[in-house]
Amino acid sequence: MHDLGIQVDHFNPNVLYILKQKRNAKSPLTYHCHDFISIIYILSGSCTYTIDGESYAVKKGDLIICNPGVYHGKTFLPNEEVSEFQVGFHQLHIQHLPKECLIAPDASPVFQLNQYDQDFYQVYQEMMLDQEKKEPGSNLTLKLLVMKLIVIILKETYPYIPKEDMEFCHFESYDKSTIASTLMNYLNTNYMQKISLDKMSKNMYLSPSYVSKVFKEETGETLIQYLTKLRLEKAIELLEEDRLSIKEIAQHVGYDDAYYFSRLFKRHYGYPPSQYKTKLLKNAIHST
Numbered sequence: 001m002h003d004l005g006i007q008v009d010h011f012n013p014n015v016l017y018i019l020k021q022k023r024n025a026k027s028p029l030t031y032h033c034h035d036f037i038s039i040i041y042i043l044s045g046s047c048t049y050t051i052d053g054e055s056y057a058v059k060k061g062d063l064i065i066c067n068p069g070v071y072h073g074k075t076f077l078p079n080e081e082v083s084e085f086q087v088g089f090h091q092l093h094i095q096h097l098p099k100e101c102l103i104a105p106d107a108s109p110v111f112q113l114n115q116y117d118q119d120f121y122q123v124y125q126e127m128m129l130d131q132e133k134k135e136p137g138s139n140l141t142l143k144l145l146v147m148k149l150i151v152i153i154l155k156e157t158y159p160y161i162p163k164e165d166m167e168f169c170h171f172e173s174y175d176k177s178t179i180a181s182t183l184m185n186y187l188n189t190n191y192m193q194k195i196s197l198d199k200m201s202k203n204m205y206l207s208p209s210y211v212s213k214v215f216k217e218e219t220g221e222t223l224i225q226y227l228t229k230l231r232l233e234k235a236i237e238l239l240e241e242d243r244l245s246i247k248e249i250a251q252h253v254g255y256d257d258a259y260y261f262s263r264l265f266k267r268h269y270g271y272p273p274s275q276y277k278t279k280l281l282k283n284a285i286h287s288t
Helices: 117-133 138-157 176-190 197-203 208-219 223-241 247-251 259-270 273-287
Strands: 015-022 037-051 054-059 064-066 074-075 083-089 108-111
Touching: 015 037, 015 117, 015 223, 037 273, 054 064, 054 117, 074 273, 083 138, 117 138, 176 223, 197 208, 208 223, 223 247, 223 259, 223 273, 259 273
Parallel strands: none
Antiparallel strands: 015 083, 037 054, 037 064, 037 074, 037 083, 064 108
16 A cells, blocks of 8 residues: 555654634635645635635635645635634655645645545544643644644545556545445455455555445445355355365355354354255255
8 A cells, every 4th residue: 555655754744733713704814825734624614715816615624725835815705704623734745745745736725535524524523622621642642633634635635646556446436336336346356365354445545444334334234244145155156066175165265264164154054064065965866
């Protein structure tokens, strides 16, 4: 899996501020820039952001990234207001991007997190809760959470992921049904291989928890339940062919341990594969 352009040993951003604020037409507003990176997440409401001369109508769920030196400011219609979560930091170097930049200079500064919005929002909630508690070590916890936010953003936006890391699948869109069908197609083709939820999730650039949640919502089964049922159905087919031993069948459907395979088979069908094979033989004798 790609490292998103971050060298772990040198990933040490300096957090300048973390805040939540409300603004409206009555708030003092200026068109300004910073010498650090600014993350602005729209929690509610709407307004118009002007960023380096371009106007963007922003709303709940929009994420704004301003690299150092990028001028930005907001304006409001008479009844508009906006609630924002903001983080400012510097000392960031990402491979293939200019120093102190979180997004490419030619990238849109306003976008939504299609895959990771829920993850981002959960981290925001953790940060607000930690700020309220003001417990010992909170500064360290908040820094770690900012680092997590940076990684979440890069997972969505980093444009220099090698092609070989993208071969697992390609989404025309990121809707849940597409994710579930892609997973099912992969399992149907590769059930005989060692299957890792962590590996599948990383190859799809999704979190394991999100992959599991989406699959269960769309199919009514967990990934493990679907894979186990699929493997045991394939095992039934091989048992009916009567060409292979129980151990060989287990290996053919993805289980190195024949004993474990037999236990799963018995749990699912009510009797072990050896007994199923005996029943098949008796039925064949009676039918002749």
